[in-house]
Amino acid sequence: MSVRLRALAGYVLAAITVAPLVWLLVSVLKPADELFQVSVPSRLTLDNLLYVLTEVPIGRYMLNSAVVSVAVTVVALVLHSMAAYALARLRFPGRQVIFSVIVSTLLVSLPVILVPLFLVARQLGLLDTYAGLILPAIFHAFGIFLLRQYYLTIPRELEEAADLDGCGYFRRWWQVVVPLSRPILASLSVLFFLANWNAFLWPLTATRDPDLRMVQVGIATLQGQYGSAWNYVLAATVVAAVPTLIAFVLGQRRLVEAIKTSGLK
């Protein structure tokens, strides 16, 4: 295919791909009674967005999501980095077995273990708490696996130099390995933040308290409550998508790198 033809096909298909999202944005700015008219709106209005921001506790939902997403991301990165460093660099009996056990958990996705996980969380008193939203979301082998592969590529000499300077294992990890892995930690933080901001199934299952609703659960609840008041439901989705888009724009390059490497290595 000639370059010009490929470019044209690319533009057309890309436009079709994002059309639903553009349509969403336009619809939110339309007056309610023109919502389903496929024509240029008679005027643009912020009423729908203002209604959602003032009459619906969407701020509360977003705050919950922000607290949980940031907490999970930070704690997960620290723990995964430590575990990955040990699995890549430190020698101890059982290391291979532990690594295999960790990797094998990649097989299991949340929907599969949802019911027993719920029973575990109930037994631990984690239902309807922030801890219940945060803790189960932290532990995932994907980050450990990716970080370990990265740490295998860091030259040993750097650590040996630190060793000669008298650094213990903790300082070698914190002062040598962590600073060197800033790029991949940044990539993973975008990935983790997005995954947790977009999380729906566990927050839906683990909370009944409206004050603990995370934003995706909030939208689904609105969808139930407001039924055919599409203008408000759509406005809420737009508001909820703003942080995702900001994270994406800020971390796009890193995100793309993380995804490409996760498919290859």
Add this chain to the structure above:
Amino acid sequence: MAISVDPGTVVSKPPDAAPPVWTRRRREALAGYAFVAPDLIGLLIFVGLPMVLALGVSLFSVDGFGGYTFVGLDNFRQMAGDTQLWQSVKVTFTYMVTFVPIGFVVSLGLALLVRDHFPGVGLVRTMFFLPHVISLVVVGVVWQFLLVDKQGAVPALLRPFGLGEVSFLGNPALALGSLVAISIWFLMGYQMLILLGGLKDIPKEYEEAARVDGATAWQRFRHVIWPLLRPTSFFVLVNSTVGAVTGLQAFDLVYVLTKGGPAGSTSTVVFYIYQQAFTFNNYGYAAALTTAVVAFLVVATGLMFGATKGGRFDVG
């Protein structure tokens, strides 16, 4: 900075000295365990324990208040006669065999399209990826809005073709197809990126050589690109197969878009398990279903690994 002396490495010991209690090896092992422990314990509690627990709970009948009655294998026997379960297995299977291959072909097509530079190629790639950034809940709400019977944008667009009155989500025959199409729209940009990474690793010279030898575009794809892309394709296919059976799109999207309806036509297995547990409080039965799914996954993954000689998972 104070310099502590690390026995065993830095300072050479006199040959006859007794080995210190804190040998280097023991210290390294201890540090290793300490570093791995938090993640390992967390994984054991929040992934391992639920898997084991599923097996245990599946032998009980559980009431809504947490009272357990031992029922042996009754829950497993119940599966055989559960027509709704088999309906959901059929839905999941149909979803899988349509979503995986079509999604792969679409993603590969997009990757080949945007592989080489043209003006604005970066923006085009970003636009293909954009749906994947949005949450599945938002994706579900948006498409439900676009597909609203008679009034939505999609029926409006199809009206000139005489298809404006078609009900996409209200018609059992079309609801699952819509779910597949929306899932592909959501996932294609992600798969495209992974395949793009694989394509970039194929040296340009190979294709040039084939071109010089007079190979057509199809021949170059068939005999140069496709064989070299196989590991990446394998990863993408395994990933999307597992995702189709047990992934979040098989739950989130169904929950927001159709709640499994109409007439169970979009009720996937994971959605059915959720309903059994949290709508009907049948935790024991739900645990039995979970056990069955885990067993299926273990066997299926074992077969896939065997067939591909372990894939290419652990390079380190």
